[in-house]
Amino acid sequence: MRQIILKGRTIVEGHCKAEALVSTKPISFLGGVDPDNGKIIEKNHDLHGECIKGKALCFPHGHGSTVGSYVLYSLAKKKLAPKVIVNQTADPVVVVGAIIADIPMIDQIDIRQIKTGDTVEVDAYTGVIKILKRKENKSSCI
Amino acid sequence: MYLTKEEERIYDGEHGWANQICMKILVRLGELFHATRLIPIESAHVSGVSYKTLGDAPGKFLETLANADGKVRVKATLNPQSFDPEYLGRKLPEHIREKQLNILRQFEKMGFTQSLTCTPYYLEKPKTGSHLAWAESSAVVYTNSILGAWTNREGGPSALAAAIIGKTPNYGMHKAENRQPNILVNVKTSLKNEAEFGALGIYLGKILKDKIPIIWGLKNASEDELKQLGAALATTGMVNMFYHNIQLERRTMEKISVEANDLKRTVESLSTAAKSKPDLVFIGCPHCSLTEIRRIAKLVDGKKVDAGTEFWICTSRYVKERSGNSVERIEKSGGYVLTGMCTIVSWTETLGIKTIITNSAKTAYYAPTLNKAETVFAPLKQCLKTALEE
Numbered sequence: 001m002r003q004i005i006l007k008g009r010t011i012v013e014g015h016c017k018a019e020a021l022v023s024t025k026p027i028s029f030l031g032g033v034d035p036d037n038g039k040i041i042e043k044n045h046d047l048h049g050e051c052i053k054g055k056a057l058c059f060p061h062g063h064g065s066t067v068g069s070y071v072l073y074s075l076a077k078k079k080l081a082p083k084v085i086v087n088q089t090a091d092p093v094v095v096v097g098a099i100i101a102d103i104p105m106i107d108q109i110d111i112r113q114i115k116t117g118d119t120v121e122v123d124a125y126t127g128v129i130k131i132l133k134r135k136e137n138k139s140s141c142i
Numbered sequence: 143m144y145l146t147k148e149e150e151r152i153y154d155g156e157h158g159w160a161n162q163i164c165m166k167i168l169v170r171l172g173e174l175f176h177a178t179r180l181i182p183i184e185s186a187h188v189s190g191v192s193y194k195t196l197g198d199a200p201g202k203f204l205e206t207l208a209n210a211d212g213k214v215r216v217k218a219t220l221n222p223q224s225f226d227p228e229y230l231g232r233k234l235p236e237h238i239r240e241k242q243l244n245i246l247r248q249f250e251k252m253g254f255t256q257s258l259t260c261t262p263y264y265l266e267k268p269k270t271g272s273h274l275a276w277a278e279s280s281a282v283v284y285t286n287s288i289l290g291a292w293t294n295r296e297g298g299p300s301a302l303a304a305a306i307i308g309k310t311p312n313y314g315m316h317k318a319e320n321r322q323p324n325i326l327v328n329v330k331t332s333l334k335n336e337a338e339f340g341a342l343g344i345y346l347g348k349i350l351k352d353k354i355p356i357i358w359g360l361k362n363a364s365e366d367e368l369k370q371l372g373a374a375l376a377t378t379g380m381v382n383m384f385y386h387n388i389q390l391e392r393r394t395m396e397k398i399s400v401e402a403n404d405l406k407r408t409v410e411s412l413s414t415a416a417k418s419k420p421d422l423v424f425i426g427c428p429h430c431s432l433t434e435i436r437r438i439a440k441l442v443d444g445k446k447v448d449a450g451t452e453f454w455i456c457t458s459r460y461v462k463e464r465s466g467n468s469v470e471r472i473e474k475s476g477g478y479v480l481t482g483m484c485t486i487v488s489w490t491e492t493l494g495i496k497t498i499i500t501n502s503a504k505t506a507y508y509a510p511t512l513n514k515a516e517t518v519f520a521p522l523k524q525c526l527k528t529a530l531e532e
Contacts, residue, residue, distance in 0.1 A: 011170060035199055066277070066297025067190055067200065074199035092171055096299045099166050100203060 004131040006109050011090050013125050014104025017132070018083040020118040021055040022111060023047045028064030029071040029097060038080035056120045056129075057082035058111040062094035072097030084122045086111060086129060143172045143311070144179045152307070160212030164303035171300055172311025181273055181312045184291070185217040186305035187262050188254065189277035190298030192487035193242040194224040195512075200298075201241065204248035207302075212252045215308030219257040219265065220249055221278050222429070222456075222484035229478050234489055252306070258482030259458035261369075261429040263289055273316055275304030280428045280504065283372030286383035288365060292316050295382050315382050323385050325350065326395050329359030331402035335521035339367040340503025341408040342400065343374025349398065352380035359400075360386045366434055373428050374503040412506040415516035419451070420499040422515075423529035424485050425522060426456030427502035432465055435479070439468035441523070445530045447476030452495065453529040455479045477529070486512050499528050 023046050027033070032042035038053040052075075062068060072094070075081040085098050090107035098105040104124035114120065117135030122128070145153060153169060155162040168180060190196055224242055225231050231239055250256060257265055260278050268274055268291035276282050277296040285291045294314045296304065304310045314320055327346060333339055339360075346355065360368075363386065375381040425438060438455060447453045455472060459481040462469060469479045485498070486505055490513045498509050499518040506519035520528075 035197070065195075066299055067196055069297070069299045070190070070196065070200035070203055073203045077202055090174060092174065092297055092300060095170050095174060096167050096297070096303075099170060100163060100299070 004113060006113060006129045008086075008106045008108040008127045008129065010124055010127045011095055011105040011107055012098045012103060014084065015123050015125065016056075016083045016104060017119065017121045018054060018056040019135075020114050020116055020120050021047065021050055021052060021057050021082075022114050022116045023059040025059065026061050026063040027059050028062065029068030029093070030065040032064065033071060033075070035071055035074050035078075038075055052082045053080045055082045056084045056086060056122060058086040058109070058114050060088040060111065061091045062097075063091070064093065066093050066096070068093045069097035069100060072103065073101045076101035076103060084124065086114070086122065143169055143177055145169070149180060158211050160207050160210040160306065163207070164212070164306040167300060167303040168307055168309065168311055172313065175311065175313035177311030177313040179312055180307070180309035181316065182308060183216055183275050183304060183310050184268055184272040185219065185262075185274050185276075186214070186301050187219045187221070187274070187276040187278055187281060188249070188298060188301045188305060189221040191221045191245060191249070191258065192224040192484065193238065193245055194489055195487045196245065198241070201245060201248070204245060208248045208251040212306050214253040214305040216305060217266070218254045218305035219259070219262040220254050221260055222258050222487065223482055224488050226480040226483045229480055230483065230488065230493065233493060238489065238492075254305070256482075257458060257460070259429050259460070260484060261431070261458060264429070264431060264458060265460045273310065275301050275310040277301040279376030280369070280373035283376050283381060283383060284369055286315060286321070287372060287385070288368055292321070295376070295380070321354065321383065323354045323356045323390065324395065325353045325355045326397045327355045327357045328397065328399040329357060330399050331359075331405060333360065333363075333367070333405075335523075336367045336370045337501045337503065337519060337521040338405060338409065339363065340370040340374045340501070341405055341412065341519075343371045344378050344412065344503050344507060345400065345404055345408040347375045347377060347379030347381055350375070350379050350381050352382070354381070354383055354385070356385040356388060356390060366431055369428055369431075370503060374507070377504045377507050409519060412503055412519035413517055414510055415497050415518050420497040420518055420528060421450070421452060422485075422490065422495045422498045423451060423453045423525050424456070424498055424500045424502070424505065425525060426454070427485060427500065427505040430455055430457040430461065432461055435461065435465045435468045435472075438522070438526070439471040441526050442475040442477060442530065443471055445475050447529050448531050451529055453477040454485065456483060456485060457481060475530070490515060499525050501525050
């Protein structure tokens with residue numbers, strides 16, 4: 001396939017390769033993600049039941065309480081955090097969470113171009129995401 | 143964003159991890175909102191203190207920050223915790239008290255004043271025109287609108303970072319051009335009590351979103367009534383400030399009006415309970431002022447609280463200590479003046495509270511979800527009538 005390269009903005013520096021988990025809905029880390037297993041528990045969420053651990057988590061932006069930043073930190077300490085965060089529009093809750101948890105993060109990416117299961121490479125120093133491999137079927141976590 | 147040499151050194155980690163992480167938070171947020179530099183703040187006020195709302199996630203972060211020599215550079219106050227140690231603390235299990243205490247210990251280690259109130263402006267009024275970094279939305283609206291000090295609506299972590307750096311990025315409400323009113327609200331009915339001011343806030347918050355209104359029709363409103371209005375505006379909206387006593391009118395300005403019926407419907411919507419008798423009568427969201435405590439004392443004087451009813455009045459320790467014999471009079475009637483806690487972030491479910499009557503629109507709005515409680519929303523006098531034996 002022709003490699004797709006998307007260019008955004010650095011929020012937290014870093015570099016990694018991971019499997020994408022893509023949502024069209026905002027995520028609230030407080031109340032929306034189980035801090036004990038990293039699964040999305042928000043009702044009616046398109047990623048309900050999916051685990052964010054080790055993923056390139058792509059979603060439009062965060063919402064909800066600013067305590068959500070601490071939830072990201074806590075997930076990272078338990079090794080349940082996503083490997084990298086890719087947002088359409090960064091918001092304060094996720095930005096602060098990614099900084100304190102030291103999770104690479106970029107924003108200003110058209111996340112509709114990325115599909116769940118794609119293998120992506122994120123260079124969060126330059127704000128670039130490359131889709132290395134497309135995958136059709138959803139893969140589950142753990 | 144422009145950083146001074148000293149700020150750059152902090153950003154690069156020369157002053158340790160705690161300072162570096164806090165500087166990173168401020169710089170990234172500043173960039174997000176197109177700030178050009180950091181400005182010094184007079185004080186910071188941090189939310190996210192109650193173990194009930196925080197859960198276990200932040201404890202470790204606060205501990206790491208405190209151990210990495212995170213120290214506040216400016217006067218820094220704290221929002222309420224999840225119980226008061228003297229009365230409710232005794233009814234709660236050890237592990238809850240210990241977890242809450244640990245959070246407070248970390249904040250204390252970093253140099254925070256144990257103010258434990260959502261009304262830090264009663265402890266020390268910020269100077270007019272000064273820049274602050276305050277979380278706690280009700281205090282943000284109050285300070286921008288009534289006290290004339292300037293603050294964005296911070297989140298818990300960003301206010302914490304600002305406290306430790308002593309600065310905040312210069313965007314949003316820190317710029318005069320962003321504090322201009324952009325909508326005119328004409329309230330066409332006269333508000334009779336503090337509960338109606340709260341209801342007005344709930345109604346307007348949904349419509350205004352993050353606009354800055356001039357609100358007409360609030361003649362002779364007291365600061366306590368405006369406190370209820372501001373707290374409610376921030377509950378349903380992203381409103382950071384309002385004007386209430388200026389006559390400025392621009393032809394281009396959007397205009398809306400509020401009729402008696404809008405208010406009536408909002409008041410009704412804030413009560414979810416059927417006719418069951420409330421097990422908690424709660425006054426003090428936001429925390430009571432001295433004036434409010436004195437008024438309550440006068441109204442309950444010589445009367446007795448119903449045996450099966452809890453009657454809580456929440457305020458800061460600072461205000462309680464200054465309220466003279468009012469506290470005694472309230473306690474003699476069977477009420478409790480509880481300090482340092484907030485009912486909506488407290489353990490009401492654990493304590494078996496299922497129905498709450500309150501004069502606070504903010505509490506009435508949040509209690510069904512945060513406390514899984516039914517609510518009755520009514521003005522102070524009616525709340526007291528419910529509390530007291532006839």
